[in-house]
Amino acid sequence: MQEIAEFNTKLTKQRKSSTLLVGVLLTCGFTASIPMFSDSIKHQETLYCNTQSSCKGFNIKRGISYLVDRERRNQLFDNSIQVVKILPPEDDKAVVWGLASSIFLLTAYGVSKALTDHQEKSIHSQFKLLKIKALENDLLESTHIDLFGFSKSSQAEITKQVIARQTQETIQAMKSEGEVQLDHLNGQLQGTLSIKSHQLQVSELDKETAKNELETAEIKRKLDKLNKPVSDAKPTSANEELKTVLIDALKGHEDGYLWKIISSLKPLWLIGNQGSGKTYTAGAIALIRKYCLDAPIYYLIDRHATGDNADVWKFLQSQNTAQTEEDIAAAMADCGQYWLDRIKAKPTDKTQILVDEFTNLRGLVGDVADTFFKLSLTDTRKAKNFFSGVTHNATNDSFAPGTASTRKAGSILIEKFSANGETPLSRVVVRYGLVDVNGNSLEDVEHTLPDWFHPQKIHDHFNGNKIDFDS
Structure with a gap:
């Protein structure tokens, strides 16, 4: 269906743009997190050597300053070494880059999660629309079948009536002139009898109706006289x-x-x-x-x-x-x-x-x-x-x-x-x-x-x- 194809195209475009954005955010996040993996970048370092060595080349040791200072509290260790040089951190903003890395990574997760939720809702909504369309199509098809059946039934009934009329016309055409005249006389007689019978029934009903109305009117007059209060029995004006x-x-x-x-x-x-x-x-x-x-x-x-x-x-x-x-x-x-x-x-x-x-x-x-x-x-x-x-x-x-x-x-x-x-x-x-x-x-x-x-x-x-x- 065209709707499904258009919907798939839309989802694909959304996934492509979201994937590109998430990739950029992840790249930025991982790049910003690189300083977090090197101590020299983050911390101040101390170069030292043993007092009994020449303090050159491989005899020089490197250590994080605050850890070396902690060891120098041991007098024996402090007397045995000679501090050569203090090296500052290569990048004093390494912590800020680490925080930025976390923000980029969390943003990438949020974008991915939002796209997933949005497309899930869109897919459910599309399924509902497809279901409704399927029901509509079923209803239209059912209605079409019913109309076709009704039309077929009506055509059959019309065909029956046409055949019956043609049969009557054929039988009428086969009758002799005397039979036709006899049918005509019988029809007139039946019609006259029906009219007379109907007139008689109407006349009888009119007679009964008039009789009932007369009796009803007479009863009403008597009841009015009986129900009339004594105080109203005084003579009325003309x-x-x-x-x-x-x-x-x-x-x-x-x-x-x-x-x-x-x-x-x-x-x-x-x-x-x-x-x-x-x-x-x-x-x-x-x-x-x-x-x-x-x-x-x-x-x-x-x-x-x-x-x-x-x-x-x-x-x-x-x-x-x-x-x-x-x-x-x-x-x-x-x-x-x-x-x-x-x-x-x-x-x-x-x-x-x-x-x-x-x-x-x-x-x-x-x-x-x-x-x-x-x-x-x-x-x-x-x-x-x-x-x-x-x-x-x-x-x-x-x-x-x-x-x-x-x-x-x-x-x-x-x-x-x-x-x-x-x-x-x-x-x-x-x-x-x-x-x-x-x-x-x-x-x-x-x-x-x-x-x-x-x-x-x-x-x-x-x-x-x-x-x-x-x-």
Whole structure:
């Protein structure tokens, strides 16, 4: 492998440079230690001879001065010799050279030891890298084998299907015209029987469902009457009776999903194509909250509030209305402060804010709408403010960027439908925002709206023309 070759080259270069350095250090060390092997270099010497000799040539003796002086303490020896000459040391710095020699030798050992330790660690590290690469190669090879096996299996399955289809086509081509017509008639008969059977099953299920809902609603009414305290048994006002009847009707319609939505402080969004009745549905919800939950409308933000949508909003009696571009931008900014003030005040009453055609408004006021939308997801519940918005769709482009997960977790989304782009259908789909009895999120649940769920009928119910919920 190329990595191993490069690693060996690197180690070789390190060893060569280290060997050269260690050789130089050893040479210097041994050279500096030479004076340590000669006494004449290190010590002062005394030349002496016997008094009875001629003190010439080989009769002259040489000795280290301090040793000779030690012997001369013996009087007999001192009287028997004659000192000829005192020779100084040849190099008085011999000890320094000996110390330098030791330093060079120790340095050579240290360099050699450091190189050995460094290369040992490098070799261990390289072994680890090679092991990891080997494991990676094994994994890649295993994956390749698995993919090859999967591809082979898929090709075999496709081949089986092709052969089966070709066999069916061959058998079909061999049939006579009468057999083909008979197969066609049998297919039509089987299809008709299947459709009728399915319709019968659906009809029976609808019948059982309606029966169960009716029995459940009746039991709930009886339980409410039985559980009602004696102190509450006093006669109620006509308006309270109208509220009670309407709320009971909402609770009895399809497991009470509508009342759960209307009474929830989660931001509510209605989407749908033109002609699906989004604005009328929003108006009906706002009126029920106004009459049954005592929540007046604080702000209505709609470019067509007194135009195309005037018939929808005329029953709301909003405290503030924003229609122009400047008023809409100011209203959205004001709502942020309004929510903040209510949160600080910890109110007990409830209010409402309605926004229509929000996607178009974003194009008019820009970042103000995005800030307004983000605050509506977090502040409306704490401010006890019912928020309802209407727009065409629920794509990320329709709302403030970066709020997809927050929208799904903290708001309710209802989709409305139309039959032909003009006639609204009672069918709705709750895309998200509701939970079951165990707290699990419910998504894309089909429901319907009651026939009486219209702003005009809700208004008339509390103004002299009571709705007949049993019809």
